[in-house]
Structure formats: C-alpha cells, structure tokens
Amino acid sequence: MHAPGTLVSDVSDHGVLLLHGLSSSPLEMRFLARYLNGQNFATCIPVLEGYSAGTAEQPMEQWIDAAVAAFDSLADRYRRVSVCGLSMGAALALALVRRRPKAQAVMLLSLTLSYDGWAIPWYRFLLDWVYYTPMRSRWRYREREPFGLRNEALRAKVARAMQRSTISEVGPASISLPALHEASRLAAFVRTNLKDIERDCLIVHAIDDETSSPHNARFVAANIGASFLRTIWLDDSYHMITSDNEREVVARECASFLRESAAASDAAAGGDVPVVSRALARRLRQLAAVGRERV
Template identity: 70%
Template sequence: MTIPTKAIFNQGDGHAVLMLHGLSSSPLELRYLARFLNDEGFTTSAPMLDGYSAGSREQSMERWVDAATEQFDALAQRYERVSVCGLSIGAALALALVHRRPQAQALALLSLTLAYDGWAIPWYRFLPDWAYYSPLRSRYRYRESQPYGLRNEALRAKIARAMERDDFSEIGPSTISLPALHEASRLAASVRSQVRAIRNDCLIVHSIDDETSSPRNPRLVASTIGSTFLRTIWLDDSYHMITSDNEREIVARETALFLRESETASRDGDAGGKPVVSKALARRRRQLAAVGKSGA
C-alpha cells in the first residue's frame, strides 16, 4: 500500500484553520479546500494525526482527540484565531476538539458522520460487538466499494483504478480495520453527549444524497448544538466526499465566507442573536422534510 504521509500547511494571515481528514485517511482529502482557503487569506493546516491517520499504528479515540488538541494548541500559540474544520469522522473529531477547546473561533462540519447510516451502507458495515473482542479483531477489514463517496462518474472511475493499484487514493483507503471502526463508534457516542455544550459558531455542509452518512447526522447536531451563529447548507449534486465531488467549489466558497463572517462578527462584538440557518439549495426543502418523516 502506498500511503501519503505528508501534512498540508499553507501560510496565510492570523486566522488559522485546523483541518481534520476522515477515518484512517490522509490530508489529501482536504487538499482542494486547504488551497482555496489559503487563496482567501487563511492559514491552513491539515496534519497527519498519530493513531488516527493512515500509516500510523491504530490507537484509541482518546488519543485521536489528544493528537488533534496538540495541533490546535500549536496553532493557537502562533495565530490570533484558530477555527476547526472536519470531514466525515473528522467532523466528529472536530466536535470533540472544540468541546475541549471552546476558545476556537468557529467550527465547520463537512459530511458529519456520527453513524454510518447512508443508503449505500451494507448490513454488515459493523460486525456485532462480540467480533471486536474475537480473533476477527485483527483480521477483519471493511472494504470500501462503489460509489466511493463520489457522484462524479469520471472521478469515481479514477479512484477505483487507484484503489485497485495501491489500496489508497486521494479520498482515502480501500479498507478500514475493525479497531478503527470501533473507535470511531466510541468517538461518535462521546460527541453526542457533548454537542449541547458547544457554543462556537458552526457551519454544517452535507449532501442530501450522502450514501455514507444520512441527513439524520447533521440534523441531530443542528437541533442540539448551543451555537448562536449556525448555518446549514444542503448539497444536491454530491455524495459523501464533498471536498472532492461535483460541488467542491461551493463547499470551499461557503466555508471561506462563513469563517470570515464569524471572524468579523467576533471582532465587532455582534455574534449574538438567533441562530442563522441558510439552505443554499432551497428547492431541496421538501426533500429534506421527506427524509425527516421517513426517519421518524
């Protein structure tokens, strides 16, 4: 397996953005977004996290949070403001980090995953709990399959070839171990109990057709988080990997806009008020409501 182990760091202004990739993956997932934010003036940092990122020895979810906190603290020593952005399980990790470091400027949750409950998830996605404590623990690996989180067919074909050749691609690994999945489940359970206490400005971007993480995930957070500045954006031409798929430009642009708005509101002392909910694709309101009814 050829695994990229290089972190991404782009020097910008005094507002740094710590970017957390998905489970057992790498900063490559965030490369486009990191470059776009840097072009908008932000300092961007997408690190490799010991025990969480691909190529490192698997560790507990507590160590994941510790590793992310170390990266946050290092940025906070150098920059006036530090925001946190996470993708997939990285978004759950971002929530855990901001709960621990409430001084973070803002929080961006992309394809938030607290449960693997999307339409493409097979029934065996998680083995029963007993499997984790059996010999399967060291042998079982969940294999990713079509559509690889991508609605864009040309990019999906490219990723499929990369998976066959190297078992790794710019959107992550071809397989994920049972211990990693177990720790991700533990992280999600922990985060659910912490969301209400989080007060940071929060952006949620999620695809209505996410095949990995259903809209129930962001709706849970949006309905319980303590943020007074909350923006939720629904996409309709992407699947799970929204930082690489058809609407990556929208994701990047809206993330940059939100972070600057949060910074400006904080500087002007006008961050209070009622929650702000922006539906970028208003025509999807009825579809979202239908999803909610079906999940009730």
C-alpha cells in the first residue's frame, strides 16, 4: 500500500520526494511527478499534516517532521532518495535534507526564503507585526494575478478556478497569517544552516519570478555547502515553473540532474558507470576526485 500521490517504478532504485508550496496541494507537482515517473524514477507527493491545504495548521517543526517521515517511507523501498521542493517547499526540502544527509540530491524550484518579488504587496513587511495582534486569526493573504503564471491562457483558467474553489493547480486562493508566520520561521532556520547541507543541489529559478526574486536563489547558491551545484535561470516563466511555459524544461533538467548525481556517486564509490559523453566523463572524474579528498 502506497501513500496518495505516489507513483511507483519497479525498474528504478531512485525515489524522488516532491514537496509542494505553502498551504497548497500535490496538484502543483503533478506534471513533474508524471514526467519523472516516465523516466523511471519513483515519485511521491505527500500531503503533509500542518503544511498542506486541508490540514490543521501546525508549527514549522511539525512540517519538517512530516516531510522526514515521508522521506523515510521512500528510503525503506529505494536505494536512493532525492528531494525536490517548489517555492516554500524548497525551503522545506533544505530543512529535510539537513535532517537526512543521506539524501542523494536536493532540487530547489522557485526557492522562497523571502517573499520579495515584484508582485508582493508593499505591506508584506508589516505582517510579522500583525501576527501578534487580534488580526492574527482573521487576516488572510489572497492570491491575485498573475498567480505565478506568465502563460496568459493558463492564468485565465486559474482565475476561474480560484473563484470556484479554495485551491487550484498552482496553489491556494489564500494563505493564513499563522502559516505565513511559520514559513518565515522556516526560512530563518534554513538561512542559518545552509553550510550544513552538502548534498548535490540543483536550483531552477525564473529571472522574472514575481513572488521570490532571484536574490533567493543567489543567496543559497553562495552559501550552501554542496560540492556539486547547478543553477538554471528561466526567462519565460514566473513563479509556478512546474506549470508555466517552461515546465518541460524544468522536468527535463530535473531528470538529467538526478541521473548525473547518481552516476557521480557511483563513480566516487568506484562503481561501473555507463558514460554517455566526454563532458560527463570529465565531470564524473572531477567529482570522484573531490569525494576521495573529503574521505
């Protein structure tokens, strides 16, 4: 019996845990999960108690515990497990990998440590103060256009969905103030612990991200402890890169990175690695050398 949102691959030894954005649902990661499964990766998009839409709100420590439990469930079945997060889910992925350093790799999509994009309201900085007032239980941040989407047709579809429901394929219609407060706490925790995270890391971010500016990606790239780091910039998407114009690019880059990370690990361990190009052969030798120096 597998958890909801799990796509099993019986021909793979590599599972991928996919973490959606704050107060959202597995719908955000559905396209990526199906693509990775088609590339023979097992995938799981868990509903996390206290973090996902439809669950009772809890402190961010409980979010991390729930994500760790989902990781451990995959690790019981697959030799390798990697973690991929979207938006605040990317921050959660970093906190998870710090707790589970045996993770193969971590992939950060539209990483959000600060809500500092061009579409964020000017009063965002006041919300931490409002949290300590009676408004705490009543105020909610309401999503508005462009809903993280550069694709205008999809944006119109999501706008209609937001009118009918509290959730759409690109996230919730609104987010509570307590959830935003806990997200700020999670981001602060991650910022201070980046050096402890040494797993292979892929960062994919849109240069026009309206929710989290490129500064988020640059900060992590400059401070994370990963020895193998790749950053990819997108120029035809906004925040929701798993649904927007370049979702196929995102999916392909994730699959390629996962294969390369696994091959590099095997090379460092002295395994028999099929080499698909001279460039990859050089990279594998370099990474294997780094691995030997660290032992």
